Amino acid sequence: MDFQKELDARGLNCPLPILKTKKSLADMDSGQVLKVVSTDCGSVKDMQAFAKQTGNELLSQSEEGGEYVFFMRKK
């Protein structure tokens, strides 16, 4: 998937992946896609909740080898 920015949130625990996602999105334009890589299994539910509450679209999420990859389109 195409993305304009990547956030490495590996090793960070709640609530840092969400806070850093928020910060990363702040510097982006509407419609651009952010890729987030996290190792915090709690971030799976939290990213969904973040997307739902902020209106940014969670395009996809996947898990591979203990890493969680999210693609989020800025509102």
Added chain:
Amino acid sequence: MTKKMAIIATKGTLDMAYPPFILASTAAALGYDVQVFFTFYGLQLLKKDLSDVKISPLANPAMPMPVPMPVFVQMLPGMESMATMMMKNKLKKKGVASLEELRSLCQEADVKFIACQMTVDLFEFEKSDFIDGIEYGGAATFMEFAGETDICLFV
């Protein structure tokens, strides 16, 4: 309309310092307008120097310990510092933000911190001990905002 959250932070221990800062920073990231009112021991969390924010195994039976420890051992000098150091190392190892980091993330996200003026006077704290960018107020100040919130918590 923007959602709002208010928190009253009354505790000044390392473990109880986390919930207000985690919830406030996250709510702000979700677009909430957030205020935290710090009173009594919670005021410690607004000090520039957070080294007095510690955790004690004493009277804290739920605290996981590496080895079972009788209460009379927990009372020994240095146990509090040791428990604090161990907890801080664990937090760091697990990728949990430090209190300083979470606090500054709150401030960057425009979370408003209010120090209870009455307890500042009661404990004879100096305003110069506290971080910049905070306000001082009383119960009525808190109620003005709290009365219109969607979430209001006492920690």
